[in-house]
Amino acid sequence: MREKILLIDGHSILNRAFYGLPDLTNAEGLHTNAIYGFLNILFKILEEEKPDYLTVAFDLHAPTFRHKQYEAYKGTRKPMPMELREQIPVMKDVLSAMGVTMITKEGYEADDLLGTVAKKSEEKGMDVTILSGDRDLLQLASSHICIRIPKTKGGKTTIEDYYENDVKEAYQLTPLQIIELKALMGDTADNIPGLPGVGEKTATKILLEYGTVENAKAHAEELKPNKAKTAFLEHYDLAVLSKELATICIDSPIEYDWEGAKIHNLYTPEAYEFFKELEFKNFLSRFEDTGEENKIEESFRYITDFTETEKIFERALEEPVVGIELLEEKGQILGLGLAWGEEETEVYSILPQGFVTEDYLIEKTQEFCQQGKLIASLNIKAMLRYMDLKSHNDMFDAGLAAYLLNPLKSEYTYDDIAKEFLGEMFPAKEDLLGKLSYIKAANEKEEELAKSVCYMAYTALKSRTSLLEALEKENMKELYTDMEMPLLFTLADMEKEGILVEAEALKEYGEKLQVRIEALEKEIWEQAGEEFNINSPKQLGVILFEKLELPGGKKTKTGYSTAADVLEKLAPEHKLVADILEYRQLTKLKSTYADGLANYIAEDGRIHSTFNQTITATGRISSTEPNLQNIPVRTELGRLLRKVFIPKDGFIFLDADYSQIELRVLAHMSGDEKLIQAYQEAQDIHRITASQVFHIPFDEVTPLQRRNAKAVNFGIVYGISSFGLSQDLSISRKEAAQYIESYFQTYPKIKGFLDGLVEEAKEKGYVSTLFHRRRPVPELKSSNFMQRSFGERVAMNSPIQGTAADIIKIAMIRVNKRLKEENLKSRLVLQVHDELLIETAKEEVEQVSAILEQEMKEAAHLSVALEIDMHTGENWYEAK
Structure with a gap:
């Protein structure tokens, strides 16, 4: 049997992976999509080909050119994006760690090296596979050399195979005539000029008749169509140059060691560490047991026996810190995880069965959590849906802490937290359960579900210390303990209460x-x-x-x-x-x-929406299942929908809304004296802005001018561009730019403040609210202009919007606390951005109004007063 060698065009496959996959970054911010895609294709080909030898060729200085006369032309080649460039040395390090042979040669492109090694390997009696996205390499195809070209369409990658006969079938030409084809039609991807006006169809027709470029030139007067004839007569030198550029060198002076290119075990301990660092969890299963995961799993115990469960809870009472995870889905309790111990960690998964009922697990968990132990969990709010836990002081929510440290993620799973804060690579939910929901897994994959619950409890316990240290280091511990944790309990109260429909x-x-x-x-x-x-x-x-x-x-x-x-x-x-x-x-x-x-609508006639703390990057609370924050308000028909939301008998709705909170935050954070003065004098902020921007007396401002000034006021908060403002106001871009310029002249410190935020974000990589909440702005480092522009708007807006979100959170916590402490029947039922809705007992309206006014106005002390608009109503529509 013939031995087989696999040769890979390194830059070509990296380039294809970079543009074919969405952007990926690891915890350190390194872009990894090209590396991930390269490895994905590599593993797929290795499984299909099962080669004996493997080599990856790289251009030494990508891109390089074979012909000195062509130096001027290379300026048209697009520069490599920085996000791709930074992945190349890492890719080489990964291949080195896997023991893969790499080849480069000064003065030669990767395809020259591939051509040389391919032909020499064929001469040695080997079968050769070349993997590349460059169709120039089709000229190397033979009965023993296969060119494999990945093709991505609709997010799926297929691979086209070309032996000699496949080339003839696809192009009607021999492999060597591919050189002639490129000489005539050119190749913009490789910056091969070709002949002006000659496309693939014409070039193929010429070659089928005359065979080569030189022979076609000899019959130039006979060529059809006329533009091909003209191109040959006037630009033949370009065809000669193009042919030279398209020809791959098959005898480049490279020393190649076949023995060194033999494939041994690619999944080395060194490669495993790289894959962990790059966060390629899907590939870790390819490595033989590294010991770490199994060592942790040795401490896992799966329990269904009632007597043993009782003993476990008793044992847990002896521990100062316990990791707890109550796994629930769609109102069903599917398991409970318990973990404790610093040196010798014990981890238990208790699944409902027999006397160990769902109600029993809820009851025992509540009893345990009320014992004054330090409790660590990934999602405390999930527990609060089923039990009444009074104090947050003994609770630690790892998911919430991880969110504050990186608010850009879509979710905060145990495997992600373990990877980032424990340095451990655990199998994700998908690795254990596939695409099954937790409910289905309880019936079909009970052991894997139990293991998943164990990982959750273990991660919650073990990550607590490092997460707290990270919060302390980033100056966000107070934000976590004094705002986000108490808010978690407030939101849980609101979810339980719901709103009557x-x-x-x-x-x-x-x-x-x-x-x-x-x-x-x-x-x-x-x-x-x-x-x-x-x-x-x-x-x-x-x-x-x-x-x-x-x-x-x-x-x-x-x-x-x-x-x-x-x-x-x-x-x-x-x-x-x-x-x-x-x-x-x-x-x-x-x-x-x-x-x-x-x-x-639940059985109690109320809608119990879920309020999310860890979804938005700015810190705003979001509402899902259903989203009650998105009830339309711009049209009367939309607003009428609020009429269906009503208080229960004997109650009334009390609604309070912050007045222009983001503009007030902007005035405080920028320190602009004119804007501060306008608020201190309780003037109509939009009218005074119109007066100053349009240089007209305050009393002569028209409603249209006020509306335009209002659009500018709020647009500035969101980093609006002249284009955006022109669209909003249906005016020219030039007029919009003048509005913005006049605005900044009116409030001079605002421009410096906003520019300063962008500079701070560029320097630090993040911006902060008044309460030290951080919003990373990685977009500012993008090579894409639109992404960078978006990053600038984020840098300007996030501290303002985030501070406003923080203020409403403080108000919610304090209002909820006062309602409980003063033994009132009234309850906070809804929060919509800057608005709070309280279902208020009619006899408590005066007291609750005073609480709302005091706590909302005093939630933060700014250089301008916080003001609220407050109304009552028999439904939400009337109260608003």
């Missing part, structure tokens, strides 16, 4: 929407002159921009754009477009809210 009123609201939707549908069809699917952008685009020939049609690959911004510009002039926008709005109201909210 008048189901019949919600149904009627939906029915009224449906009547209007059907009427609009008929009106739209009549105006269009035919029935069509209004929800189909493709069909709608054809109606608007082809049949009715409305202006402003933007053709895309999938048809005309019918996005809201396109239609909003046409709406004032065309009733049909205005009707379509209303139709869209009403169908969304019906599906998302009228129909959607009905599915969330």
Whole structure:
């Protein structure tokens, strides 16, 4: 049997992986997508090919060029993105750790080295596979040399194989004629110029008739079409140069050691450490037992026996710190994890079975947590859904701590926390359970589920110290202990309380929407002159921009754009477009809210939304299942939806909303005297801004000027650009730029403050709120201009929006605490950005109003007073 050698074009495969995969970074901020993609392709090919030898060729100074006359042309090659460039040396280190042979040679490109080793290996009687994204290498194909070219489409990578006959079938040419083809048609990817005006079809036709570039030149007068004839006569020197550039050297002076390129065990301890550091968890299973994971798992015990469970709880009472994880999903308790011990750690997973019921686990956990022990968990709020735990002082939430230290992640799982704060690589939920939900895993993979619960409890226990140290180091420990932990208990109270919904009123609201939707549908069809699917952008685009020939049609690959911004510009002039926008709005109201909210009404008639602390990067609280923070307020129909939210009998809604809190935070943080003075004098901030920006007396400001000034005021907070403001106000970009410039002249310290935030973010990598909450801004290091611009807006806005979010959190904690301490029946039921809603006993309205006013206004002491608007109502609509 012939031996097999696998040769890889290093830069080509790295480049393909970089552009084919979304951006990935590890904990240190190193971009890793190219390395990950390279390894993914490498392992796939190794499994398919099972080669005896392996070598990766790299350009010594990518990109290099074979021809001195071509030096000037290389300036057109795009520079390599920094995010890719930084991965190349790491990739080489990883390959070195795996014992993979790498080759480079001064003055020669990687494909020259691949060509040389491929041909010499073929001469030695080997089968050769070359992996590359560069089709120039097809010239090397033979009956024993296969060129494999990865092709990514729709996120999936397939690999095309080319032996000699495959090249002929695909291109109608021999492998060596691929050189001639590139000489004639050129290759922009490789900066090979080719002949002007000669494409692949013409070049192939010429070569099928004349064989080579030189022979075609000899028959130049006979060439068809005329532009090919002209190209040969006037630019033949380019074809000669292109042929030289396209020709791969197969006798480059490289010393190659086949014995050294033999594949041994690639999964070395050194490579394992690299894979851990790069956070490539999916690849770790390829390594033989490293000892670490199994050593930890040796301490895991899975319990279902009632008597043994009782003993475990008794044993845990002797420990000062215990890791606890209550695993629940959709209201079902699926397991409990317990872990303790510094040196010798004991870890238990208790699964409901027999006398060990779900209720028993809840009861025992609550009893245990009330013993004054230090409790560490990944998700304390999950426990609070089932039990009443009074104090947060003895509790540690590892997920919450990890969020503060890096708020950019989408979730904070035990394996991620263990990797970052314990230096351990644990199997993730997906590794143990696949795509199964926890509920399904309880029936199908009980042992793996038990192991997963053990890892959770172990990680919560062991990460506590390092997480606290990291919070202390980053000056966020106080933020964690005094704000986020008490808030966790406040949010749990709100989730338990829920908000009452008048189901019949919600149904009627939906029915009224449906009547209007059907009427609009008929009106739209009549105006269009035919029935069509209004929800189909493709069909709608054809109606608007082809049949009715409305202006402003933007053709895309999938048809005309019918996005809201396109239609909003046409709406004032065309009733049909205005009707379509209303139709869209009403169908969304019906599906998302009228129909959607009905599915969330619990048996008690209330909706119990989930309030999330660890979702937004700025620190804002979000609401899910359902999202009650997104109830529409811009239109009357949307606002009417609030009427279905009502207080229980004997109660009334009390709603308080911060007035312009982000602008007040901006005034304080920037220290701008004019803005501070305007607030201190209790002036209409938008009117005074209009007066100063437009240089007109305060009393002569028109409603339009005030609206424009309001857009600038709030736009500045969000780092708005002249383009963004021009879109918002329907004015020219030049006018918008003048507005912004005038604004900064009016409030001079604001510009310096915002610019300073961007500089701080560039220097430190993050910005902070007044309460030391950090928001990393990695986008500022991007090589992409749009990403950097986004990063600048984030740097300007996050400290302001984050500080406002912190202030409302402080107010929530204090209000909730006062309501409980003063034994009031009234309860905080909802938070929507800067607004708090309290279901207030009618006899407590005066007392609760005083609490709200005091705690919201005194949540922070700024250089401008915090003000609130407060209202009562028989439903949320009236209270707002």
